[in-house]
Amino acid sequence: MTIESDNRFDDCERAGVYRAITSRRDVRSQFTATRIPEDVLARLLAAAHHAPSVGFMQPWEFIVIRDERIRREVHSNFEQQNRIAAETYEGDRRLLYEHLKLAGILDAPINLCVTCNKSLARGKGLGRQTMPETPIYSTVCAIQNLWLAARAEGVGVGWVSILDVESLRRSLSIPDHIEPVAYLCLGYVSAFAERPDLEARGWEQRARLADLIHFDQYGETDRDQAGHLLTSLSHDPFIPL
Amino acid sequence: MTIESDNRFDDCERAGVYRAITSRRDVRSQFTATRIPEDVLARLLAAAHHAPSVGFMQPWEFIVIRDERIRREVHSNFEQQNRIAAETYEGDRRLLYEHLKLAGILDAPINLCVTCNKSLARGKGLGRQTMPETPIYSTVCAIQNLWLAARAEGVGVGWVSILDVESLRRSLSIPDHIEPVAYLCLGYVSAFAERPDLEARGWEQRARLADLIHFDQYGETDRDQAGHLLTSLSHDPFIPL
Numbered sequence: 332m333t334i335e336s337d338n339r340f341d342d343c344e345r346a347g348v349y350r351a352i353t354s355r356r357d358v359r360s361q362f363t364a365t366r367i368p369e370d371v372l373a374r375l376l377a378a379a380h381h382a383p384s385v386g387f388m389q390p391w392e393f394i395v396i397r398d399e400r401i402r403r404e405v406h407s408n409f410e411q412q413n414r415i416a417a418e419t420y421e422g423d424r425r426l427l428y429e430h431l432k433l434a435g436i437l438d439a440p441i442n443l444c445v446t447c448n449k450s451l452a453r454g455k456g457l458g459r460q461t462m463p464e465t466p467i468y469s470t471v472c473a474i475q476n477l478w479l480a481a482r483a484e485g486v487g488v489g490w491v492s493i494l495d496v497e498s499l500r501r502s503l504s505i506p507d508h509i510e511p512v513a514y515l516c517l518g519y520v521s522a523f524a525e526r527p528d529l530e531a532r533g534w535e536q537r538a539r540l541a542d543l544i545h546f547d548q549y550g551e552t553d554r555d556q557a558g559h560l561l562t563s564l565s566h567d568p569f570i571p572l
Numbered sequence: 573m574t575i576e577s578d579n580r581f582d583d584c585e586r587a588g589v590y591r592a593i594t595s596r597r598d599v600r601s602q603f604t605a606t607r608i609p610e611d612v613l614a615r616l617l618a619a620a621h622h623a624p625s626v627g628f629m630q631p632w633e634f635i636v637i638r639d640e641r642i643r644r645e646v647h648s649n650f651e652q653q654n655r656i657a658a659e660t661y662e663g664d665r666r667l668l669y670e671h672l673k674l675a676g677i678l679d680a681p682i683n684l685c686v687t688c689n690k691s692l693a694r695g696k697g698l699g700r701q702t703m704p705e706t707p708i709y710s711t712v713c714a715i716q717n718l719w720l721a722a723r724a725e726g727v728g729v730g731w732v733s734i735l736d737v738e739s740l741r742r743s744l745s746i747p748d749h750i751e752p753v754a755y756l757c758l759g760y761v762s763a764f765a766e767r768p769d770l771e772a773r774g775w776e777q778r779a780r781l782a783d784l785i786h787f788d789q790y791g792e793t794d795r796d797q798a799g800h801l802l803t804s805l806s807h808d809p810f811i812p813l
Contacts, residue, residue, distance in 0.1 A: 337726070338726030338760070338761065338763070338764060339724070339725055339726035340588055340591065340592070340723075340724045340725075340726075343584040343585060343588065344584060344585070344587060344588030344591060344592075344724065345588060345724045345725070346585055346588065347581055347584065347585030347586060347587065347588030347589050348588050348589055348592045348720055348721060348723075348724040349615070349619065349721065349724070350581065350585060351581070351585075351589045352619050352622050352717050352720070352721060353622050355622075355624070357624050369800075369801050369803075369804065370804035370808065372801065373801055373802045373803075373804050373805050373808070374590070374804075374805070374808060374810060374811050376781060376785065376801075376802070377781060377802075377805055377808075377811045377812075377813060378590065378593050378811060380779075380781045380784070381593050381594050381596075381811070382716070383596070383598050383716075383719070383731065385733055386770065386775070386776065387768055387770035387771060387775060387776040387778075388776070389778070389779045389784075391784065392784045392785075392786060392790075393784060393785050393786065394786040394787070394788070394789070394790055395785060395786070395787055395788070395801075396788050397787075397788065398788045401788055401789075412701075412702050415701070416698075416701050416702075419697065419701065420696075424696070428698070433699075444790075446790065453776060453779065454776055455661075455665070455775070455776065456660065457657075457669070457770070457775065458674075458733040458734055459733070460653075460656070460657050460660065460734070461653050461657075461733060461734055461735055461736060461737065462733040462735070462737065464708075465733045467705075467708075467709075468708075468712045468715075468753070468754070471709045471712035471713060471716070472712060472715070472716040472719075474709075474713070475623070475624075475712070475713040475716035475717065476593050476716065476720075478624070478713075479589055479593070479717075479720065480589060480590065480593060480811075482581075482589075483580070483581045483585065483586045483589040483590070484580055484581075484586070485578070485579030485580035485581075490624065492626055492699040492700070492702060492703040492706050493699055493701070493702055494702055494703070495702060496702065496703065503788075503789055503790050504789040504790045504791055504792075505790045506790065506791075509790060512709070513709070519579070520579065522579070523579060527628055529627065529628040529698070530628060534627070534628060534696065534698065535627065535628040535629070535694060535695055535696065537628075537630070538621075538630045538694065540617060540618060540621045543621070543630075543632065543633045543634060544617065544633075544634050544636060545633060545634065545635040545636070546635070546636055546638075547635070547636070547637050547638065547639045547642055547744075548635070548642075548744055548745040549633075549635055549685075549687065549744050549745045549746045549747065549750060550745055550747075551745075559610075560610050560613065560614055560617075560636075561614045561617070561618075562610075562614075563610065563611035563614050563615075564614050564615070564618055567611065567614070567615060567618075569615060570615050570618045570619060570622070570721075571618075572618060
């Protein structure tokens with residue numbers, strides 16, 4: 332037993348991590364009305380709060396939205412923007428778009444807006460000087476933590492990006508210096524779909540991972556080398572290709 | 573047994589997810605020279621590729637960097653930017669900054685640059701019209717997936733943001749339309765630290781989660797209500813506050 336393998340999780344815990352990653356879904360339908368218990372919501376928020384952050388800045392904040400009136404307002408915002416978006420497609424693509432369900436704002440018992448304070452003094456600027464967008468990246472890491480923890484709890488999460496940001500700011504009283512990064516819908520679900528909705532409905536296909544790997548330089552793709560690197564995934568016990 | 577609880581992971585798998593989230597570290601020291609086997613690297617890349625993405629766009633790409641010459645070039649880039657950054661601090665803070673180890677570019681056997689193609693046709697623009705930054709967010713979700721999977725494998729990851737982006741582009745031949753989002757160092761580690769380095773060294777403290785929670789409207793913080801919501805975390809079996 333080497334030092335390195337001591338740091339590895341046992342098979343069951345490792346399986347949990349990969350199961351969360353592969354069976355997580357962006358949920359828009361299938362929400363049930365079941366209340367999310369406080370201890371579960373607390374764990375999800377704590378999971379987000381354990382995200383990495385540039386300079387240990389922890390620039391994230393969470394608006395827990397249960398109020399029906401506010402959710403209706405955000406839902407109207409979504410419907411308006413969704414109509415505008417639909418008009419950019421034509422023919423069969425337009426029909427398919429109009430049949431996609433793209434938000435569960437009113438169905439999900441909790442909506443959660445995750446914000447970022449890019450100008451926060453916490454962290455004392457470390458790591459932000461060359462890459463000013465890093466506080467936003469930290470906030471997205473927090474969102475993905477929450478999303479995976481939610482999957483483990485059986486809670487579905489849907490990220491709604493079809494929203495007019497200025498209207499959203501008004502609905503939630505978000506000041507100018509705070510960036511709303513994500514508007515999430517959270518709730519238990521009747522089932523987690525086998526495949527992403529947009530894949531199952533034929534909107535888009537999963538890309539081949541081998542095509543996305545470059546070696547040492549961008550543009551240095553090498554199908555053979557990438558294929559060789561990924562060979563084990565055809566029979567990997569933890570994660571399918 | 574309700575439908576909802578059927579979707580929940582069993583305790584061991586759930587523990588794995590929360591353990592990855594809470595014991596993940598931004599690793600800069602402690603890298604060992606041990607080679608990362610191909611099957612482990614393949615799982616990490618597959619974990620990233622299973623991230624959520626706007627419109628199922630999958631805008632991420634991965635540059636696997638093993639070449640010593642390129643790593644040296646990126647390391648010089650880091651050193652130069654780190655000197656400039658150090659000069660922005662004064663007194664004790666400056667001394668502390670200069671004693672922080674902020675990158676393991678040469679120590680870690682693999683460097684990985686994760687890029688984003690914001691103008692990619694895949695996904696057909698769905699969800700991007702109101703929030704053009706969403707492809708970047710999807711890419712950061714992929715990075716966090718990889719980071720958590722790496723923790724489960726006993727592999728440490730460090731995100732280096734103290735780099736001049738234009739020099740980095742030149743070193744890795746990244747074209748203008750491709751955004752380098754993260755430069756990561758990957759390797760087995762002798763140990764994962766108990767606490768984040770910047771916390772242990774006194775650079776910054778962990779924020780109180782209760783202070784980061786708002787109810788229905790930004791600014792509607794309520795210590796009592798937030799404290800009540802988070803009560804269970806003082807004795808939660810899965811995640812500490």
